[in-house]
Amino acid sequence: MNPKVTILLGSASDLPVARKAAEILEEFSVPHEVGIASAHRTPEDVRALAEGAAARGVRVILAAAGLSAALPGVVAAHTTLPVIGIPVAGGTLGGLDALLSIAQMPPGVPVACTGIDGARNAALLAVRILALDDPDLTERYRTWARRAADSVVSSRSKVEGLPPIPGEAYGA
Ligand code: RP5
Secondary structure: OOOOEEEEEOOHHHHHHHHHHHHHHHHOOOOEEEEEOOOOOOHHHHHHHHHHHHHHOOOEEEEEEEOOOOHHHHHHHOOOOOEEEEEEOOOOOOOHHHHHHHHOOOOOOOOEEOOOOOHHHHHHHHHHHHHOOOHHHHHHHHHHHHHHHHHHHHHHHHOOOOOOOOOOOOOO
């Protein structure tokens, strides 16, 4: 099946972060692909991948990079697909440099930005975008969110209980 999501990494050293995104996409059976291309070191490859993505059926691009992270912005400059940037922790600033590089895009080139190492949220946002015209995926997302809520509720048995929560949505 053609990939609907591309996970693009600035370096193989970003792979542990990408795996977290891939795990979520696998959980939702969203076909995806993973590639490595650097905005600074292989800029022509980034351009070619971004320009060709839509024609290959890709709907959302996740771009993960650390340090002075230009990758998500450069990808967004070469496609009209939604781009979600993931700042990767690393280097002397611990990912703050990448966070600011990705979040502070100039007007006209939009890039969504997760928290540092926020690959799971990037993938979940991609699933939400794909679910806009996919009722089955929407339902699977709802089921996933209910399970996430259930795990919070069941974790309460590990602590001394507060009084019952009024209007509790998922009954403890
Ligand atoms: C960025 O520089 C990459 O995305 C990576 O997070 C960081 C370090 O790259 P390597 O030196 O590990 O290749 O471009």
